[in-house]
Amino acid sequence: MATLINMRILFSSVPQHGHLLPLFPLARAFRERGHEVAVLTAAGMAPVIAAQGLGHLPAGPLPDVLFAEVARRTGADPAHAPTPDSVAEFFAGTRIDLTADEALAVAADFRPDLVVAEACDFVGPLVAAAMGAPVATLAFGPPMPPVFTDAMEAQARKRHDARGVAWEPRKWLLDTWPASMRADGWEELEGWSPLRPEAFREPGAKSVALPISERARVLVTFGTFFGDPAKLSPLLRELSTVDADVVVTLGLLSKAEEFEVDHERVTFVGFTPMEDLLDGVDVVVTHGGAGTTSAALMKGVPLVVLPQGADQFFQAERVAAAQVGIALDPPSQTPQALADAVRTVLADVHIRENVTSVAKEIAAMPDAHEVAATLEARL
Template identity: 80%
Template sequence: MLTAAGMAPVIGAQGLGHLPAGPLPDVLFAEVARRTGADPAGAPTPGSVAEFFAGTRIDLTADEALAAAEDFGPDLVVAELCDFVGPLVAAAAGVPVATLAFGPPLPPVFTDTMEAMARTWHEARALPWEPRKWLLDTWPSSMRADGWQQPEGWLALRPEAFREPGAVPATSPVSGRPRVLVTFGTWFGEPAKLSPLLRSLSALDADVVVTLGLAAKPEDFDVDHERITFVGFTPMEDLLDGVDVVVTHGGAGTTSAALLKGVPLVVLPQGADQFFQAERVAAARVGVALDPASQTPEGVVAAVRTVLGDGSIRENVTTVAKEISAMPDAPEVAATLEAGP
């Protein structure tokens, strides 16, 4: 896996190979702010998002990535939809690209702006701009907006949490109370922001489990630690066993994992693409989405109570879970990629 050196603890813990290249998002956000004054995380616009992914990130990552990839010698590059370092590496190596889509399709104004900016890097390096060969789509069809059209090279792919081969699934004690999982991903779970929400949730007659971000520690949270359980990096599939509702920022991976498990969501989008996921969750009635003004401790508790008490939401998410389970799995899709375009 080619990504920032700072991700080594997470990648190494899962037994994956790591080609370090480029800085972590905090450095990229700071540089985008220095260059443009924009905030692509909290207030995403086509221009600021393009500058983050197709401008600043390429500028600060490309040289290391190209050198690492040259030594590695890839035959195929799989890159996330907003990753434009991967296509640059693929162009230099002369190999095809499979694009991994996460969440609902992004509006064309975002993708077109990013691609236009990324092309300038290819031109500067005299590297061809090659269209992707495949689009690996992990989003269920029933949750797409009206008017969506299947693009060329489209392949459905079941979103599944990674588990190291041979690993024993984690287990959690069963108390008989509702189980609430709170997870705000790697970068959006600041203790100061989450602590008031957690204090309110801990007042419910429920078991509350909270995931820690990349650098946070349990003692950073101002909460009653006897009423809340904190966990480090754990496969999402394990965390979701027995969970009745997920309270989350709405990251694509967390959202998809919850849907696959048939667990309804309370989504508090913080930035980036999370607003797109939140809108689709609300439209499909597989959970509740809160706008920024409603993301108060009282608003979150009320949303959790709504989800726990609304049987139709549970029925809807169960239907979506069955749809996702029927999508082709990773080995099946990998066989298609190995067969070539």
């Protein structure tokens, strides 16, 4: 669909798959509507962005450098032991300090008319404020508790003040989380717009064909960061006793041979778009990453969530509260507890009815092209 005015839309993200991938459907929609689109994130994410056919403005280091600097400054581990202070230091302190100069330099020629920043990105809003562009925040997963968001905003404000850049509130909130799965007391904020989530895909990529089976299928995916073979192997060995086919996604660094399991009972696949993996799946076992959780809900697949860190405990709590799956918090993440939870979910009609209802709710949310058109009108 053609538009009257070609605009420059800058998408900005923490350089990690779980943060970056949810931006792509809206980025593609703006590009397809005739706008110039670029993604602002670390150079190490270039292959992921190139596969989407999007422009890239590289700035700042990858998470390993950021985590090391946070540990040097504070001794904290925001990935595995998140606290408001450590999370704020990572996203709105250290990341701005190590990224802002380069981000402002590479964005100077682009001059965005709109910045779309994922909820944990504070570099994009700094660039937007410096260049007089409005900001739309793209949120994935349930809202973070105010104790976290307030701490991040306080750190970001300090960085704005230090650079003489006025703090500008984010103008619009694009929310991919289904309203029925929100906590009690949630209120719709001014500028709030729902946005239908999409399972990650790569345009033009060949689909993965998994073996056809008459048994139930369990998909185990702990994302790109939390899939430690030493931790997962005992869980997978017990899970393979369930009367189901078990398919496991590999993280970016792990290999199938590193897992001590019966490889005739467990099938491993490399990093694969969720869109290709969920068809025919009866239960998703996951760490509770926002993208994985949303993709399963969108497909109407119930979950067993074993949160490991970061924001995964928020997703796990909402999954359990909405009765669309089972959450196992530490120290309940034992192999036997996992196998029992999967058997329960496979047999529980009530859970399946609930997740089917949520899937219908998600399908009715405005898609990326509708939201892009709304933003065009507002601009």
